[in-house]
Each structure stands twice: as structure tokens, then as C-alpha cells.
Amino acid sequence: MSILDPVVNVLQWMNDTSMAEAIRDSIWIFPAIESIHVIAIAFVVGSIMRLDLRLAGFVWRDRPVTEISAQMLPWTWASFVVATVFGLLLFASKPFVYLQILFFDVKMLLIVLAGLNMLVFQHVISKGVAKWDRSPMPPMAVRLAGSLSLAFWVSVLVCGRLIGFV
Amino acid sequence: MIEQFTQWLSQTSLNAMLSDTTHLSTWLIIPLSQSIHILSVAVVMISVGVLNLNLLGIAGRRQGFAQLAKHLIPWIWGALIVLFLTGAVQTIAEPTRELLNLTFRVKMVMLLVTAAITLIYQISIKKDPRYWELSPQRRQTGRLLATISLVLWVGIAAAGRLIAYIDIKA
Numbered sequence: 001m002s003i004l005d006p007v008v009n010v011l012q013w014m015n016d017t018s019m020a021e022a023i024r025d026s027i028w029i030f031p032a033i034e035s036i037h038v039i040a041i042a043f044v045v046g047s048i049m050r051l052d053l054r055l056a057g058f059v060w061r062d063r064p065v066t067e068i069s070a071q072m073l074p075w076t077w078a079s080f081v082v083a084t085v086f087g088l089l090l091f092a093s094k095p096f097v098y099l100q101i102l103f104f105d106v107k108m109l110l111i112v113l114a115g116l117n118m119l120v121f122q123h124v125i126s127k128g129v130a131k132w133d134r135s136p137m138p139p140m141a142v143r144l145a146g147s148l149s150l151a152f153w154v155s156v157l158v159c160g161r162l163i164g165f166v
Numbered sequence: 167m168i169e170q171f172t173q174w175l176s177q178t179s180l181n182a183m184l185s186d187t188t189h190l191s192t193w194l195i196i197p198l199s200q201s202i203h204i205l206s207v208a209v210v211m212i213s214v215g216v217l218n219l220n221l222l223g224i225a226g227r228r229q230g231f232a233q234l235a236k237h238l239i240p241w242i243w244g245a246l247i248v249l250f251l252t253g254a255v256q257t258i259a260e261p262t263r264e265l266l267n268l269t270f271r272v273k274m275v276m277l278l279v280t281a282a283i284t285l286i287y288q289i290s291i292k293k294d295p296r297y298w299e300l301s302p303q304r305r306q307t308g309r310l311l312a313t314i315s316l317v318l319w320v321g322i323a324a325a326g327r328l329i330a331y332i333d334i335k336a
Contacts (some may be wrong), residue, residue: 031331035324039211042204042323046212060237071225075212157208158201165197 011095023093030093037086041160043079045153047072052153055146061136066129101166107159114152121145168265168336175261184259196259203252207323209245213238214280214319217287221298221312231308232295239288246281268334273325276318283315 014020023029051072053059060068091098098104125141132138138146175181186192217238219225257264264270290297298308 028331031328035327038204038327039320039323042208042211043215044208045205046208046210046215049208050212071216072212075215154205157204158197161201161204162197 011099014092015095017092019089020092023089030090033086033089037083037090038160040079040083040086041157043075044083045157047075047079048153049150051076052146052150055138056143056150057137057146064133065138066133098163101163103159103162103166107156107163110152110156110159114149114156117145117148117152121149172261172265175258175265178258180258181261184255192259195255199252199255203249203256206245206248206252207326210242210249211319211323213242213245214284214315217242218312218316221308223309230295231298232291235287235291239284242284263333264329266335267329267332268336269325269329269332271336273322273329276322276325280315280318280322283311286311 023033050060051065051069054061054063054065054068121142125145128139132142137143183189184192184195216225217231217234220227220229220231220234294300298304
């Protein structure tokens with residue numbers, strides 16, 4: 001008995017579902033799901049990148065931060081849901097294989113880090129947004145949060161691509 | 167002609183360098199090039215997504231099409247240049263896999279159409295920022311172009327991924 005047993009059981013259950021089996025056995029379901037996953041990731045990274053670049057003070061310095069976030073975050077969230085659902089389907093087809101691929105584990109860790117960075121930004125840093133909403137170069141903490149988010153998401157995308165090389 | 171070009175490409179020293187899997191540079195350059203390629207796809211997709219949905223009357227209506235286009239179209243062209251360069255690296259590394267593959271060719275045709283639509287957007291708003299709002303016919307044409315562009319861009323991204331799976335020799 002190990003404390004990981006429940007996790008292993010859930011993964012085994014995933015692996016044994018008829019949906020996972022169908023994805024494994026078909027020659028076209030996996031590529032189809034993967035295409036949707038990649039397109040969704042493109043929208044996640046493309047949209048969050050715009051906000052991050054503005055937060056970091058690199059581009060669109062003449063536009064308010066809140067305007068860009070109002071325009072971009074709906075895209076980010078909607079496509080993140082799609083990417084996660086379809087990513088989970090890909091994962092379910094071979095959970096134990098993916099877990100052993102280093103780039104997969106790093107990718108998951110990076111998504112968690114990006115989420116934590118976002119939580120800190122939302123609940124701590126963005127509290128004073130009124131003061132720097134229109135400022136071409138936001139305060140250091142804001143620029144740092146934007147740069148970190150950018151680094152995390154670009155790395156998520158790169159790790160995702162590298163999973164295919166293993 | 168494409169066959170001869172493919173054959174010539176696969177005999178170049180650049181091809182030899184990029185396809186030599188015993189060499190470290192291959193294991194560095196190809197994944198790097200692919201990563202930059204997908205990152206540029208991300209830039210293009212969100213740009214054409216916002217732009218076309220605006221023309222369809224769904225996204226970013228506060229700003230208006232002309233203003234959005236002025237912001238976004240330079241990013242589309244910039245990303246397309248990077249996509250062309252990184253795509254060229256991957257094509258030089260594996261000419262047969264790309265150039266002789268029907269999926270790749272379909273992707274290129276879709277790309278030409280979307281590039282033409284982007285050019286039409288650019289020229290039209292230079293003529294008149296309200297070009298697509300001036301008459302019901304123009305609004306309808308705009309919506310048609312936006313729909314074609316959106317569908318084709320999704321098709322281009324999907325085809326890009328599917329080149330690895332669907333290899334029908336043209």
C-alpha cells in the first residue's frame with residue numbers, strides 16, 4: 001500500500017474507459033483531438049501573451065491595461081477550457097506513458113506556476129490597477145508578474161511540442 | 167517541377183546538416199524552430215480571431231474594425247514572416263515529408279487565400295476606415311470574408327498538425 005494508490009487507481013480507471021480505448025485504437029481520433037488541443041493552446045498563449053506584453057511594458061503602452069485584459073481574458077479562459085478538456089482526452093489514452101515523459105511533468109508544473117502567478121496578480125498586485133492602468137510602464141511588481149506569466153506560458157507551449165519528440 | 171525542387175533540396179548541404187540525427191544541432195534547431203513556429207501561430211490565431219469576429223459583429227466592438235486592423239495586421243504579417251522562415255527550416259530538413267505531401271499543399275493554398283483576405287482588409291480600410299459598414303452589401307461581404315478567413319485559419323493550424331499523420335503523396 002502506498003499513499004499514491006488512489007491516484008494510480010484513478011489513472012488506471014481513465015486508461016480503461018471505453019473512450020480512452022477508442023482514442024488509442026483509432027488512427028484518426030488522436031490526431032483530430034490533438035489538432036483541436038493545439039489550436040486551443042495557440043489561442044491561450046496568443047491571448048495571454050498580449051496582456052503579459054502590456055503588463056511588462058513592452059507594447060501598446062498607449063492603451064489601458066484594463067482594456068486589453070477585458071478584450072483578451074475571455075479568449076484565454078474559453079480556449080483554456082477547450083485545451084484542458086481535449087488535453088485530458090489525450091492524456092487518458094496513455095496516462096502512465098505521459099507521466100513518465102519529463103516534458104509532460106514539467107509542462108503540468110509550469111501550468112500550476114502560471115496559475116499561482118495569476119492568483120497573486122489578481123488578488124494582490126492588481127489591487128492598485130487604477131494607479132497604473134494608463135501608465136506606459138507599470139510598476140516593477142506588475143512588470144515582473146507579466147514577464148513571469150509570459151515565460152511560463154511560452155515554456156508550456158515549448159514543453160508541449162517537446163513531448164512529441166520523446 | 168516541385169518534384170525536382172524537392173529532390174534538389176534533399177541533396178543540399180543544408181538538408182544534410184538539418185536531417186543528420188546523429189548531430190546535436192539537429193536535436194536543437196528543429197525543436198527550437200518548431201517551438202518558434204507554434205508561438206507565431208499563437209500570435210496569428212488570436213489576431214485573426216479578434217479581427218474576424220469583430221467583422222462578424224461579435225468581438226471588440228467598442229474599438230471598431232479599422233482601429234483593430236491597424237493594431238493587429240502588422241502582427242499578422244510579422245508572425246507570417248517568422249512562420250515562413252521557421253517553416254522553411256523544417257522543409258529543408260525534410261523536403262519530401264512537406265513538399266510532396268498533399269496535406270502540406272492544401273495548407274499552402276489555404277494560407278494564400280487567408281493572406282489575400284488580410285491584404286483586402288488592409289487596402290479597404292486605407293481607402294475608408296468605415297469601408298465594411300457603408301452598405302448592407304459590404305457588411306454582408308465582410309461577414310463572408312471573415313467566415314472564410316476564420317475557417318481557413320483553423321484549417322491551416324489543423325493541417326499543420328496533421329502533416330505528421332496524413333501523408334498522401336501528391
